[in-house]
Amino acid sequence: MRVVLKLGTSVLTAGTDRLHRPRLVDLMRGLAGLRAAGHQPALVTSGAVLAGWEALNFPPRDRTLAEKQLLAAIGQGRLMHTYATLADLYDLQVAQVLLTADDFRNRTRYLNARTTLESCLSRGVLPVINENDAVTLEQIKLGDNDTLSAFVANLLEADLLVILTDAPGLYTADPRTHPDATLIPDVPRVTPDIWALAGGAGSHRGTGGMHTKIQAAEIATRAGTPVVIASGDIPDILPRLVAGERHGTRFHPATTRLEARKRWILAEVAPGRLHLDEGAARAIRERGSSLLPAGITRVDGDFQRGQTVRLTGPDGAELARGLTRYAAADLTRIAGRHSRDIEAQLGYTYGPEAVHRDDLIRL
Numbered sequence: 001m002r003v004v005l006k007l008g009t010s011v012l013t014a015g016t017d018r019l020h021r022p023r024l025v026d027l028m029r030g031l032a033g034l035r036a037a038g039h040q041p042a043l044v045t046s047g048a049v050l051a052g053w054e055a056l057n058f059p060p061r062d063r064t065l066a067e068k069q070l071l072a073a074i075g076q077g078r079l080m081h082t083y084a085t086l087a088d089l090y091d092l093q094v095a096q097v098l099l100t101a102d103d104f105r106n107r108t109r110y111l112n113a114r115t116t117l118e119s120c121l122s123r124g125v126l127p128v129i130n131e132n133d134a135v136t137l138e139q140i141k142l143g144d145n146d147t148l149s150a151f152v153a154n155l156l157e158a159d160l161l162v163i164l165t166d167a168p169g170l171y172t173a174d175p176r177t178h179p180d181a182t183l184i185p186d187v188p189r190v191t192p193d194i195w196a197l198a199g200g201a202g203s204h205r206g207t208g209g210m211h212t213k214i215q216a217a218e219i220a221t222r223a224g225t226p227v228v229i230a231s232g233d234i235p236d237i238l239p240r241l242v243a244g245e246r247h248g249t250r251f252h253p254a255t256t257r258l259e260a261r262k263r264w265i266l267a268e269v270a271p272g273r274l275h276l277d278e279g280a281a282r283a284i285r286e287r288g289s290s291l292l293p294a295g296i297t298r299v300d301g302d303f304q305r306g307q308t309v310r311l312t313g314p315d316g317a318e319l320a321r322g323l324t325r326y327a328a329a330d331l332t333r334i335a336g337r338h339s340r341d342i343e344a345q346l347g348y349t350y351g352p353e354a355v356h357r358d359d360l361i362r363l
């Protein structure tokens with residue numbers, strides 16, 4: 001199972017003013033256990049600002065953006081050092097990946113971030129992701145790691161997004177101010193009634209409160225990933241959730257991941273066209289195979305890696321649409337060639353397929 005875990009500042013501090021090491025040990029043991037069992041965990045962590053503030057010995061805060069950026073710049077390295085030290089106990093490698101909103105909007109950066117994260121997961125390395133607070137302006141910041149975790153879950157097409165916080169889940173009202181509020185165990189769909197349950201900006205240290213968690217749940221479930229919001233206080237919570245135990249609030253996916261991906265591919269502008277020979281056209285039409293460069297006879301249009309292209313057969317009829325793994329200029333050079341020649345031709349390779357079957361919609 002591919003699982004994205006988001007840890008809010010409230011979880012990392014466990015009700016104290018500092019990063020709470022025993023809590024972090026418990027969480028790291030859970031992550032390492034999942035990895036050892038063959039799962040693919042990824043971590044989205046907050047706590048850089050807190051760690052910076054802790055390092056400076058808690059000076060009075062003015063809460064300006066400049067101060068936040070300074071604290072994050074001081075704290076990010078310390079936060080990462082803590083994770084690396086704890087991961088060492090479990091023989092787990094960690095990799096720091098700092099992302100900004102731009103990395104999700106700009107296709108090349110998006111694909112490169114995806115490649116890096118995929119490499120981490122396939123090598124059994126735990127990516128430790130945070131927003132790159134030191135370089136982002138307020139106007140273009142994602143601003144909260146709940147949203148970031150949903151974007152990461154979509155990027156990785158995760159099987160589960162787990163958001164741990166200091167509340168046991170989504171309640172009928174903010175449990176801090178409404179002691180009689182009760183837990184909502186299941187949210188089949190994010191409706192206006194659900195939005196209405198989110199209170200204000202959250203705990204005194206966290207960002208966003210339940211509002212950004214519901215937003216994250218909506219983003220991820222719309223792309224087919226279930227989301228659990230649960231308490232970070234429960235020991236071994238992550239392996240227990242992965243084993244199927246029910247805790248907190250579960251948001252059910254609004255569609256399947258495949259359907260979401262299909263809708264996305266079909267909704268994209270298709271700036272390119274690949275003309276296929278008879279063999280490739282038949283393999284795609286009849287077997288839903290991947291398209292290899294060998295089956296391409298001509299490349300039309302200007303497109304980047306990851307953009308949508310139309311696939312047409314020798315009769316000129318469009319038979320499929322898909323996401324290309326190579327830019328137009330690259331495909332022109334490798335069209336008609338065997339996949340083993342790609343690296344010699346281009347000096348690098350993104351794999352043997354021009355369009356992978358997972359990225360291909362037959363029409």
Ligand SMILES: Nc1ncnc2c1ncn2[C@@H]1O[C@H](COP(=O)(O)OP(=O)(O)O)[C@@H](O)[C@H]1O
Nearest residue numbers: 008009010165171173199202203206207209210
């Ligand atoms: N309906 C609700 N159910 C649960 N918690 C809520 C609700 N509305 C607001 N909250 C608040 O959201 C807080 C969690 O958000 P936040 O402080 O941003 O944490 P984190 O640091 O984990 O992101 C809870 O402590 C709780 O006070």
Ligand SMILES: N[C@@H](CCC(=O)OP(=O)(O)O)C(=O)O
Nearest residue numbers: 009046047048049144145207
């Ligand atoms: N990027 C910031 C965290 C922002 C954030 O969303 O915080 P939180 O609500 O505690 O998950 C940091 O590392 O301090």
